[in-house]
Amino acid sequence: MKTYPKKRIEVMVEAPLMNRVIGILDDLDVSGYTVFPALAGKGNDGTWHRDGMVGRVGSVVQIVVILDEERIDTVLDPLFNLVTRQIGIVTVSDVAVVRPEHF
Amino acid sequence: MKTYPKKRIEVMVEAPLMNRVIGILDDLDVSGYTVFPALAGKGNDGTWHRDGMVGRVGSVVQIVVILDEERIDTVLDPLFNLVTRQIGIVTVSDVAVVRPEHF
């Protein structure tokens, strides 16, 4: 089956920051994204686990965006500006999709 | 450590469709898959967030299958048939595994 190369950006940030990241993506008019909840983790600021948590601090979400290679930089720049000051990680990887027009 | 190249198929679909995708995978006798719940997202049909939801509509799951390159097309074709009519995204990427006999 014919597939088309795209990029997958994955942003891990603390939950309180989620809306900021989503705001950036909405402003840039990306065609879609999906947020996954993490359960536990460890970073510069120590370990955390979601169980028993009453607040949202510490708990991390991963925001996944699949988009065209061309648009990578437009999206990475503002995301990177956000995560340098705040807690977070941004990765980019290659994927192939079956419906190129969707992205 | 020696690793072996495999493919990773990731299907994002709305939760009510999950059983259909799993049914396809079961029919094709893939050796395994894992489903991850998403928390929120945005697509052609607008944004959604799992909190407060009482029904399953809108909420998205990601089904991950790691399998042999050779079997990719057998699996992609029926999956693609499902997602063209229904809501969903299919991506394929490269991974390396340590236990090739498992897949």
Added chain:
Amino acid sequence: MKTYPKKRIEVMVEAPLMNRVIGILDDLDVSGYTVFPALAGKGNDGTWHRDGMVGRVGSVVQIVVILDEERIDTVLDPLFNLVTRQIGIVTVSDVAVVRPEHF
């Protein structure tokens, strides 16, 4: 934007094993990791679904570690030792990051 190549290790194991994997990662002093909860799945030991579960057996988590290519083998070896005896899957893939000093 300039990005740097890293590796992404993903370990899927049953929830009771999670602390063992994390223990290994802590001993190896990796800079961070994130754990994602799975919702359902299928493997050698049949299918499982988290809903209604009262115990932790069967339910699977995915532990994601982003790290430097150089450190891959140091981390893969002990992880692999764990998963051969126990239930689990280890995959490695390529990613690019924007803050290389973080890993």
Added chain:
Amino acid sequence: MDSVLGLAIANLTTPMILFFILGLLAALTRSDLNVPEAIAKGMSLYLMLAIGFKGGVGVSQHGIDLTMVLALLAGIVLSAGIPLIAFRLLVLTTGLSRVDAAAVAAHYGSISIVTFLAASQALQGLAMEAEGYMVAVAAIMETPAIFVALWLARGQGASFDKETLREVGLNGSIVLLTGSFFIGIIAGTEGLDAISAFIVAPFKGVLCLFLLDMGLIAGRGLRDGRKNFTLPLLLFGVYMPLIGAAFGLGFGWAIGLSAGGIALLATLAASASYIAVPAAMRLALPEAKPSIYLPMSLGITFPFNLTVGIPLYIFLASALS
């Protein structure tokens, strides 16, 4: 019996409705107040178990009669008939595609169990009794509308195989509602005594918390749906429940239900689904846009019924009998 205005005002100041309004306001001001999904689902299981069980105990006390059979038949006819009217009105007035019109129509034929609960509580507050088996009528009304809508959208990509049928017919809420109903019949008053501290005493309070969540969802539905709402669609969301209620009142009166029973049948006919039907549509009519039917049902019709509709239907039902 008070005037309809008195009823409406009394209804609006019950904790239940006030919490719904709080949720609505919180969502509209984009507060991050939210109820975890698991808690919302847990409460909805609780409410269905409790209402089903209590309905069954009611039947175990009063026995089964012809009216019950007629009420079940009336429910099926209403659930199957309302989508036909709704579909025609939508096609005529709103410019929706046939697929979308069929999907929306299915929602209005089916029912919202929370609207039903709110009406039951309002009746109880007025010391009006209703037939215990009305909960079985609610359960039976969930699905016929879905099948009619799929028939309306035939040739437009409606898929309707055996698997879909099973999934629709055995969806969780129907199974729990009817299951608890039959358990209530078997367990009877003795069973009720054993668990009433769980299913009767805290019921209203749980409903408050649940309606807070419904307010949040309805408010977000309104916010998201705004851009899809045209005036004809908005109006439909308000007059369609009134049309449904009119039929409900007529049928209820004709088969000789009590005033409370008539009010509940009207409420069921007026209410629009937002759980069972949307899920069924995604499976069987995926081309229909959820961004139309969900905000309509949740953002317009649900709040309308909760605040204005229920007191009105109760008033009319009392006037009828």
Added chain:
Amino acid sequence: MDSVLGLAIANLTTPMILFFILGLLAALTRSDLNVPEAIAKGMSLYLMLAIGFKGGVGVSQHGIDLTMVLALLAGIVLSAGIPLIAFRLLVLTTGLSRVDAAAVAAHYGSISIVTFLAASQALQGLAMEAEGYMVAVAAIMETPAIFVALWLARGQGASFDKETLREVGLNGSIVLLTGSFFIGIIAGTEGLDAISAFIVAPFKGVLCLFLLDMGLIAGRGLRDGRKNFTLPLLLFGVYMPLIGAAFGLGFGWAIGLSAGGIALLATLAASASYIAVPAAMRLALPEAKPSIYLPMSLGITFPFNLTVGIPLYIFLASALS
């Protein structure tokens, strides 16, 4: 005291058991009815907290005596001894590997707290009292079976380091059960009065909802497990609880427990774990197949005890004393 048949029928028509059966049927017909994981865990925390606390208050009222010490000892002996019998029977009759046989054996030595709860409720329905400290006996019976099974599987990959020991010994349910038990002893009747509206009044109702979920799980276990069930395994799932119960009855009678206490000890001995032991097996005996031990415990023995076993054990305990 009714005949055992009367007891069994009365037991089968309590809401508790009816909801369990509803869950079972829903799972077997593949309905999508489901209880969110968080709600199921929340209910199990609630049930353990409540039962532990009430047991402790019971001890604070009646004081500690020699029988309590003997009952705890009996619990340890039963939990450690039953796996030896079970292992031998499994190896002789079922053709399971030694590792799998040891793992299954561990489950039958350990206990199911929900079975214990159901038996307590059944006793209460018959106005039969039981010793408050039986909940401590339940807690103490959770682990010895695990250690015996690991010893049975020695040389077959059973890992048994200090870390595993800590994880097994301090698992959440043991800590909550014994912790609540001691809190109940300290807080006494006064403490119970303060929180009885939470832990006593709604208890039975929560148990209904929990058993609905257990029915769903047991039903799915049955469906998934079918292909692994051989006739000898199926039979084992039914006669093993009877063997365990016989020992429980004997020990309970020998140390002078009340009829209620004897019935509870028999129930504990008859019941098979499906939370603590499976988790421990994954850690310490990963070669054992969960697809054998989980469906056995959840799909066969749990429903058997709930429906047939408990009334039988109560009947026999009453006959004994």
Added chain:
Amino acid sequence: MDSVLGLAIANLTTPMILFFILGLLAALTRSDLNVPEAIAKGMSLYLMLAIGFKGGVGVSQHGIDLTMVLALLAGIVLSAGIPLIAFRLLVLTTGLSRVDAAAVAAHYGSISIVTFLAASQALQGLAMEAEGYMVAVAAIMETPAIFVALWLARGQGASFDKETLREVGLNGSIVLLTGSFFIGIIAGTEGLDAISAFIVAPFKGVLCLFLLDMGLIAGRGLRDGRKNFTLPLLLFGVYMPLIGAAFGLGFGWAIGLSAGGIALLATLAASASYIAVPAAMRLALPEAKPSIYLPMSLGITFPFNLTVGIPLYIFLASALS
């Protein structure tokens, strides 16, 4: 009125505190006992809804007076003033950076609603009444401290745009607390009667389960935080609540609150936030380290207030009036 020691001992043996201690011990021994996130959030929604509603009903019964306005003002002054003192003390004694000191200071100016709940329950146990509007004072004290801390950290990367302001001001707990408070005022005694089986009767019991979870979190906070605790920080976690309480007592006495009201104001002033403020800090002051402020608030000050602080503040408040 008992002596402070008598009070403290009575407080320590209530089920509430005993469950907190159980959680603490379980975490310190690294048991895997845990409460699912959704259940913890559900309970905190329940507790805030209940306390807000009951406070509002109290106001509906006693009416609004000048003291209420003064109490709200006192709350604002305390919430804004305490961070100034805390900041100075932290900078002088602990060697924290200005950013971290500001963040910690914000926590101590703001409040912990669970500490407030525990104090309310302790008062109730002593049959001491408090003003219903104290819950509104609690709500109003949540945010001023945050703004003062951001001002203290100005020029150090504190971001403070309109969006942050909205997020902080409309955070879920403030909206639910004040919303339920106003609903309580409108619904009044009649509304309370309708839902008291949900929000009054089981309240204490739910608080027990919630405090078990808080104990687990506090214990894990202590374990993780150990390496960041210096002696000056540890001491700050104990004397700062005492300083806050002193101001709370003074203000409460000056404006003429009842003994119960004074005790609650002191408790609010003494308590440190661990939900609203940490979330706000991540948004507006991301450079501040959560690994310092969270363990301080959760691991030191919360347990201190719960066990020693509350009885002390109640004793002093009674002595004052």
